[in-house]
Amino acid sequence: MPVFILRRLLQSVLVLFFMSLLVFVGVYAIGNPVDILINPQADQADIERAIAALGLDKPLWEQYLIFLRQALLGDLGKSFAYNIPAIQLILERMPATLELALAATGMAVLLGIPLGLWAGLAPDSWPGKLIMTGSILGFSLPTFWVGLMLIMVFAVELGWLPSNGRGPTTELFGVPVSFLSWEGIRHLILPAINLALFKFSLIIRLTRAGTREALLQDYVKFARAKGLSNARVVGVHVLKNIMIPIVTVIGLEFGSVIAFAIVTESIFAWPGMGKLIIDSINVLDRPVIVAYLLIIVSLFILINLTVDIVYSLLDPRVRISEAKG
Amino acid sequence: MPLRRFLIAVAAAFAITVHAAELRIGLAADVTSLDPHFLNVAPNNNAAWHVFDALVHVDANARLIPGLAQSWRAIDATTWEFKLRKGVKFHDGSDFTAEDVMFSLERPATLAASPGPFTGFVKPITAKKIIDPWTLQLKTATPYAMLPHDLDSIFIVSKKAAAGAATEDFNSGKAAVGTGPFKLVRFARGDRIELARNDAYWGAKSAWDKVTLRILPADTARIGALLAGDLDAIENIPTADLTRLKTNANLRLKQKVSWRTLFLHMDQYRDHPPHLSDKSGKPLAKNPFKDARVRLAISKAINRRAIVERVMEGYAIAAGNLVSPPVFGHVDALKPETYDPETAKKLLAEAGYPGGFALTLYAPNNRYVNDEQVAQAVAQMLARVGIQTKVETMPASIYFAKARAGEFAFALLGWGSFSGDLALRALVATPDAEKGYGAWNWGRYSNPKVDALLLQGFATLDETKREALARAAATLALKDVPVILLYHQLASWAMKKHIAYSPRTDEYTFAHDFRPK
Numbered sequence: 001m002p003v004f005i006l007r008r009l010l011q012s013v014l015v016l017f018f019m020s021l022l023v024f025v026g027v028y029a030i031g032n033p034v035d036i037l038i039n040p041q042a043d044q045a046d047i048e049r050a051i052a053a054l055g056l057d058k059p060l061w062e063q064y065l066i067f068l069r070q071a072l073l074g075d076l077g078k079s080f081a082y083n084i085p086a087i088q089l090i091l092e093r094m095p096a097t098l099e100l101a102l103a104a105t106g107m108a109v110l111l112g113i114p115l116g117l118w119a120g121l122a123p124d125s126w127p128g129k130l131i132m133t134g135s136i137l138g139f140s141l142p143t144f145w146v147g148l149m150l151i152m153v154f155a156v157e158l159g160w161l162p163s164n165g166r167g168p169t170t171e172l173f174g175v176p177v178s179f180l181s182w183e184g185i186r187h188l189i190l191p192a193i194n195l196a197l198f199k200f201s202l203i204i205r206l207t208r209a210g211t212r213e214a215l216l217q218d219y220v221k222f223a224r225a226k227g228l229s230n231a232r233v234v235g236v237h238v239l240k241n242i243m244i245p246i247v248t249v250i251g252l253e254f255g256s257v258i259a260f261a262i263v264t265e266s267i268f269a270w271p272g273m274g275k276l277i278i279d280s281i282n283v284l285d286r287p288v289i290v291a292y293l294l295i296i297v298s299l300f301i302l303i304n305l306t307v308d309i310v311y312s313l314l315d316p317r318v319r320i321s322e323a324k325g
Numbered sequence: 326m327p328l329r330r331f332l333i334a335v336a337a338a339f340a341i342t343v344h345a346a347e348l349r350i351g352l353a354a355d356v357t358s359l360d361p362h363f364l365n366v367a368p369n370n371n372a373a374w375h376v377f378d379a380l381v382h383v384d385a386n387a388r389l390i391p392g393l394a395q396s397w398r399a400i401d402a403t404t405w406e407f408k409l410r411k412g413v414k415f416h417d418g419s420d421f422t423a424e425d426v427m428f429s430l431e432r433p434a435t436l437a438a439s440p441g442p443f444t445g446f447v448k449p450i451t452a453k454k455i456i457d458p459w460t461l462q463l464k465t466a467t468p469y470a471m472l473p474h475d476l477d478s479i480f481i482v483s484k485k486a487a488a489g490a491a492t493e494d495f496n497s498g499k500a501a502v503g504t505g506p507f508k509l510v511r512f513a514r515g516d517r518i519e520l521a522r523n524d525a526y527w528g529a530k531s532a533w534d535k536v537t538l539r540i541l542p543a544d545t546a547r548i549g550a551l552l553a554g555d556l557d558a559i560e561n562i563p564t565a566d567l568t569r570l571k572t573n574a575n576l577r578l579k580q581k582v583s584w585r586t587l588f589l590h591m592d593q594y595r596d597h598p599p600h601l602s603d604k605s606g607k608p609l610a611k612n613p614f615k616d617a618r619v620r621l622a623i624s625k626a627i628n629r630r631a632i633v634e635r636v637m638e639g640y641a642i643a644a645g646n647l648v649s650p651p652v653f654g655h656v657d658a659l660k661p662e663t664y665d666p667e668t669a670k671k672l673l674a675e676a677g678y679p680g681g682f683a684l685t686l687y688a689p690n691n692r693y694v695n696d697e698q699v700a701q702a703v704a705q706m707l708a709r710v711g712i713q714t715k716v717e718t719m720p721a722s723i724y725f726a727k728a729r730a731g732e733f734a735f736a737l738l739g740w741g742s743f744s745g746d747l748a749l750r751a752l753v754a755t756p757d758a759e760k761g762y763g764a765w766n767w768g769r770y771s772n773p774k775v776d777a778l779l780l781q782g783f784a785t786l787d788e789t790k791r792e793a794l795a796r797a798a799a800t801l802a803l804k805d806v807p808v809i810l811l812y813h814q815l816a817s818w819a820m821k822k823h824i825a826y827s828p829r830t831d832e833y834t835f836a837h838d839f840r841p842k
Contacts, residue, residue, distance in 0.1 A: 030722060030726075031727075034440045035726045038365075038440060043445065050439060080440045083357075159554070164555065266543040267546055269550070271515045271516035275515055282691075
């Protein structure tokens with residue numbers, strides 16, 4: 001296991017290195033933040049001074065080497081537009097995004113697995129059919145449209161929930177969270193539903209397919225023949241066996257929820273990282289773009305590692321030390 | 326039931342006071358920093374104007390009015406004297422004096438790592454002298470009429486609070502000590518700015534005890550929040566939603582002609598500009614834009630009324646000037662070019678292009694209201710007089726770098742200016758990096774007479790004479806059709822019925838301009 005983790009870490013460093021190089025070249029190819037941010041009335045001397053102050057007058061390779069040296073010391077640079085360290089900028093937005101992602105994933109798992117099981121155990125009953133039809137809608141409706149409808153119905157027409165924003169935050173182990181107050185939860189409900197909808201449908205479908213397949217397996221028949229209760233057959237034997245693909249998908253989806261919550265965050269004005277990255281791309285704020293992508297890549301690596309470890313716990317046949325990467 | 330009536334009365338009174346005391350505004354762009362000298366972009370300045378003042382202010386019609394300076398005058402050709410307002414207090418209770426002004430004028434140059442510095446506004450000042458705590462003399466190397474105007478852009482911070490302060494100190498509020506109508510309570514980056522009324526403000530006090538500026542760049546989020554009652558007012562309404570909001574009985578809509586003018590630049594300096602050919606794709610013998618008849622023909626081929634009514638849904642006015650009507654230097658006699666495709670065709674034939682030619686019109690697609698659609702409309706109108714027009718659009722972050730590099734021969738640009746001569750200097754004066762002229766003259770139109778009039782104007786310290794010179798320069802330049810003027814945008818705001826608002830030409834959204842009705 002330690003060898004496995006070590007190898008993973010080494011690979012991660014390589015990935016991070018290439019990622020930063022890609023972003024550097026990409027942003028360099030697009031243009032220059034000074035062209036966008038400087039006052040149009042500024043003269044040539046001011047423009048050149050600003051470009052030099054940000055180090056953008058140097059050749060690309062030199063800029064990249066400076067970045068690498070600073071990065072090794074743990075400094076990813078200061079945001080051009082915000083004038084504060086990029087890492088700080090991202091970390092202060094991260095709790096909001098994580099909170100939203102966890103709420104959405106939690107909702108999707110807690111509702112999706114039971115409903116998927118139900119649909120898998122009774123595929124021909126009307127609730128089973130209803131669940132499947134509902135999941136098709138969850139798949140096919142675009143997120144931004146669902147978000148707008150949620151706002152129109154629950155905030156504008158009914159007035160039950162706030163239309164956007166994050167509620168008041170309180171510190172929990174030094175992290176500002178909003179789900180501890182009723183007001184905070186009220187703000188969380190709509191964006192979390194919007195973000196959860198797709199994963200929810202995905203989990204229902206995976207669980208149903210897995211259940212239907214597992215029910216035909218010999219071990220289920222054997223368990224039933226042994227006279228085990230239906231609850232035990234389904235709750236222990238079936239569920240445990242169908243969890244492996246579901247855990248993989250939940251892990252990957254959790255990563256993508258964090259990285260791509262952008263649409264939901266903008267519609268609901270949720271002050272998370274998604275909004276930050278869009279703003280930063282618009283003004284070519286390279287330090288923030290690089291730092292953001294590096295953090296997201298690290299997050300994916302971490303999630304994949306966790307998924308692999310959870311595998312081995314669920315399925316004793318999987319031996320992590322033997323896995324090839 | 327006296328008790329019940331009493332309770333209802335109390336509840337009603339409470340509800341009204343609570344309502345009247347707090348204002349929540351939805352802003353359309355992110356505020357990156359509350360350091361008023363760090364980054365010169367409109368959203369940051371908009372936020373800074375709530376907490377800070379400048380020596381000179383600008384009124385709703387973009388004209389200069391006294392701010393922290395009660396008056397100013399030129400005492401000789403190169404010296405301006407500013408009389409400061411007495412008895413003004415900073416938010417921390419300390420007095421405002423000439424020392425704070427000196428400090429604030431010097432601070433922009435100390436902030437090196439800014440991609441959009443304020444240094445251009447203080448550069449003309451060669452010497453500063455404090456005569457007494459409320460009198461300040463500023464010297465320039467040459468006679469410079471724009472100084473009071475430039476000082477509208479330099480926010481006055483407290484020397485005591487801001488000495489040695491970093492951007493973070495302004496964001497946290499420690500250094501954000503100004504004289505403005507509101508005190509900073511909290512800045513939650515990317516989310517909101519909370520403000521409290523400054524009861525000691527020297528000017529008209531705000532009607533609101535508490536103001537929250539919410540940052541909501543997504544149009545749908547802003548409009549949804551207003552409809553749901555989570556906000557009291559919002560800025561920057563997309564044209565598609567204006568009609569819907571207008572018919573809503575609970576809301577009120579306010580508009581004002583913005584200082585932003587949209588127009589098309591034409592390459593008038595290269596013999597063979599890029600993306601310009603005859604209809605079969607072969608290069609033209611010469612650059613048609615160099616012929617004033619062709620430029621006039623293009624202008625006559627454009628139906629501005631149709632663009633205003635159809636594409637902009639009525640939220641623009643056709644332009645005959647580089648600056649919009651209330652602005653300094655606007656010439657009322659210059660009317661929008663009349664739509665006359667027949668004359669346009671005749672002019673093209675006279676110029677040697679009876680069959681027209683082909684070109685590509687470039688435009689940004691996320692910078693101005695409906696920019697891409699406007700470009701499409703222009704292209705169709707040009708096609709009708711025989712100029713085959715292809716449209717290419719791209720995000721602003723790519724567009725402006727390419728435009729500056731001279732990659733476009735025919736391109737859309739929007740420009741906001743506080744005065745006609747400034748607009749002329751940036752857009753149609755002969756490009757000269759030394760003097761700072763023609764920095765945005767992409768087409769490099771050049772007319773020495775216009776340059777001379779501008780030069781004379783900027784050295785004329787008398788406002789009336791300067792405005793006359795600015796008008797003369799505009800009349801002279803626009804006769805040559807150096808750019809194709811399209812329209813002036815209208816800026817719009819929406820608010821709840823019980824709130825009144827006086828909109829501004831410079832598109833700023835100030836909480837203190839809202840009042841309960």
